[in-house]
Amino acid sequence: MKGLIPQHFIDELLSRVDIVEVVDRRVPLKKTGQNYTARCPFHEEKTPSFSVNPDKQFYYCFGCGAGGNAIGFLMEYERLEFPQAIDSLATVAGLEVPRERVENPEKVSRRKDLHSLMEQAAQYYQRQLKQHDNSIRARDYLIKRGLSGEIAKAFQIGFAPPGWDNLLKALGDDEESRQLLIDAGMLVSGDNKLYDRFRDRIMFPILDNRGQTIAFGGRVLGDDKPKYLNSPETDIFHKGRELYGLYQARKAVRNLERLVIVEGYMDVVALAQHGIPYAVATLGTATSEDHLRKVFRYCPEVVFCFDGDEAGRKAARRAMETVLPLMEDGRQARFLFMPDGEDPDTQVRAIGTTLFEQQILKATPLEEHFFNTLSSGLNTDSLEGKARLSKLAAPLIQLLPRGVYRELMMDALSQRTGLSSGALQNILEQTTPAPKAEADTKPAAPPPKQKVSAPPIPASKRDPVLYMISLVLLHPSSAAALFEEALPTTDNPYLATLSSLLELLRKRPESSTAMLLGHWQGQPEGEVLTLALSLDKPRYDAEKAQIALQESLQHLRRQNAQRSFQGAVDKLRNANYADLSDEDKENLRALMQQKAQGD
Ligand SMILES: [Zn+2]
Incomplete structure (x- = not known):
């Protein structure tokens, strides 16, 4: 080894x-x-x-x-x-690679343990699909869906046998491996007992972008609920970021032209079986911006595939609003709706590869889908309907990055409403960009109020912690400015990466940008570092970077203090005034006064 x-x-x-x-x-x-x-x-x-x-x-x-x-x-x-x-x-x-056998006892090695455990579990499930006495039902199910052994192998499909402790017995020999199985989400503990999370299910390993198993999805064979069960979030698995089938798609197609996003693992596998190896699925969550960034990293076009029912329409609306801020020039998004009662799996089996692929190619482009969705229920021949359409469309168009595509959308809106681009510009200036889509989206635009001057940039780019990461990453020696400082405790998603970065630099202050980038290659921290590279900033030297770091830290602390202050005020305010103790009332008065002075 x-x-x-x-x-x-x-x-x-x-x-x-x-x-x-x-x-x-x-x-x-x-x-x-x-x-x-x-x-x-x-x-x-x-x-x-x-x-x-x-x-x-x-x-x-x-x-x-x-x-x-x-x-x-x-x-x-x-x-x-x-x-x-x-x-x-x-x-x-001209160097020879030395190898060392000792593992370092850090997080990295724990992740390695988790990875290797998941790999063993995947192999175990694959063996059960071939050998277990009960696996005939699983194999029947796959055969009925028209899956070949080759595709089952490519997707490493397996079988979790019925029973409470099959995996536990197979892989949980000692205390340490049992703990690892719990951490990996493969065992559940209840009533002082440990048992297998996945029982009597067809198992679909979820691979990361390097082909390592990081989680599982299981489809039930009997009547158990739920029908589909995914691994919980773990140190190595974050649902909102992973796409089922992406690794296989990248392997199957060298230059991906597009990726199709479908709902279930079986859809992905069935499409691959039918010669459409470029489908991916989200894992029981709505398509997120992270998902789409990942997709656009590998190809310029995404095709959303939805069920034709009401739930599908709603999901499509959400996907549309999520993709808008990412629509840089040269990218395309399309929408494809399955006939009622069908999913891609049943549909491709019903109509065959050629027709299905034609439907993908002819799927409705974003611009068309956008205006269709917004115009539905409006009489766009009437003046009133036109006015309403422009009010609905303007804040959404504002979400698009500046560029040719955005101009084209403005032109299209102007054509549809008969309003000049000047008049539309006025409406635009009166509206704020649309808020993020909620689970239940109201089509109404937010009340026009604030003037918007800056182009919409993803929130993360304005993030003070991400900014600090970028400074440290590009000027590692500037990190010394933060060594003696305590970072504030906030729920900022990048804070953990900043701490890890500082910790590493404390130990190895001579690290270069490239070394830092390499340290977390393929890990979540690595993704944050890459994101930080996107912050376009003036050419600082290490000294300026140090000053900027300290300023950012101050800013973060002020933000934090303000937030906890507001939290305290809200808490007291929301309580029933009569229920407050005298001390609480006094506190509230003091806080309100403080706030009034602050404003
Ligand atoms: Zn690129």
């Missing part, structure tokens, strides 16, 4: 290779100013938004958000696993 590659070697390798050379050998680069640019190899585009920074030794694409160091580039571009990418770079650099 190959051992771990020691960190010091990875650092050494990164300091020896030049990312410009590594990329240029595969994607010819052009020097523009300080950086090098090219058309991005990871998404379709006409004008280059892919850039390589020779000083900091990283690449980043402003179009699709792909980014990382030289190792990450090789992994993505040549679809290599981490050790192979290291081998390949080492060969060029």
Whole structure:
């Protein structure tokens, strides 16, 4: 067995290779100013938004958000696993890769344990599908759905036998492995007993973008509820980010033109069986912005596939509003509705590959779907209907990034309403961008009020913590400014990554940007670092970065203090005044006074 590659070697390798050379050998680069640019190899585009920074030794694409160091580039571009990418770079650099067998006792190794446990579970379930006395029902089910052994193998489909402790007996030999099984969401504890979460189900392993099993989805065979059951959130599985079937789709199609988002695992597998290997499914959640960013990272087009019923229409409305802010020029989103009572699985079996693929190609483009949805129920021949349509459409169009696509949508709105672009501009200026779609979306626009000057940028880009991460990442030596500071406790989603980053730099202050990017390659922290690369900022030096860091920290602290203050006020205000103790009343008066002075 190959051992771990020691960190010091990875650092050494990164300091020896030049990312410009590594990329240029595969994607010819052009020097523009300080950086090098090219058309991005990871998404379709006409004008280059892919850039390589020779000083900091990283690449980043402003179009699709792909980014990382030289190792990450090789992994993505040549679809290599981490050790192979290291081998390949080492060969060029004339270095020999040493291996060490000792595991370091950090989080990383725990994640490794979880990964290897999930892998063992996946293999166990696959064996049961072949061997277990009871598996005939599972195999029958798959055969009836027309699945070949080949596809079942590609998706590593397995079978969790009926009974409460099959997996527990197979993999839970000792206390440590039982704890790991609980942490991985595979065992549930109740009434002082441990039992298997998945029982009598067809098992669909959920793979991350490196093909490692990180969770399972199980479809029931008997009458148990629920019909579909997913792993809970764990250290290695975050529902809102993962897409079932994405790994297989990327493997099956080298240059993905589009990805189809469907609802269930069986839809993904059935479409692959019928020669449509580019479908993915969300895991029991609505399509999120993270999901879509992931999709656009690999191809320029997404096709949403929904059931034709009311629930499907609602989901489509939500998807439309989620995709709008991501519609940069060159991207497309389409909407496809299944006939009532059908899903992609039954539909593709009913009409066959050719017809189904034609439907995908002819699916309604976003611009058309957008106006159809908003006009429904309006008489757009009447003046009133036209006015109403422009009021509904304007705040949503505001969500689109500035660019040609947004201009086209404005033109289309102007054509449909007969209003001049000047008149529409007026309406636009009176409206705020539409709020995020809620589970139950009201079609009405928010009351026109505030003037909007800045283009809508994703909230994360304005995030103070993400900004601090980007400063530390690009100027690692500036982190020293924060070593003695306590970070405020907030629920900011990036705070954990910032702490990890600081912790690492405390231990290894000499780390470079590329080394930091490599440290969390393929892990959630790594995704946050890549996101931080997208923050376009002035060219600071380490000293300016230090000042900016301290300012951001102050800002974060003020924000935090304000929030807890508001929380205290709200709590006292919402309580029944008569129920308040004298002390509470005094506190409330003091807080209100303080607030009045603050305003
Ligand atoms: Zn790109």
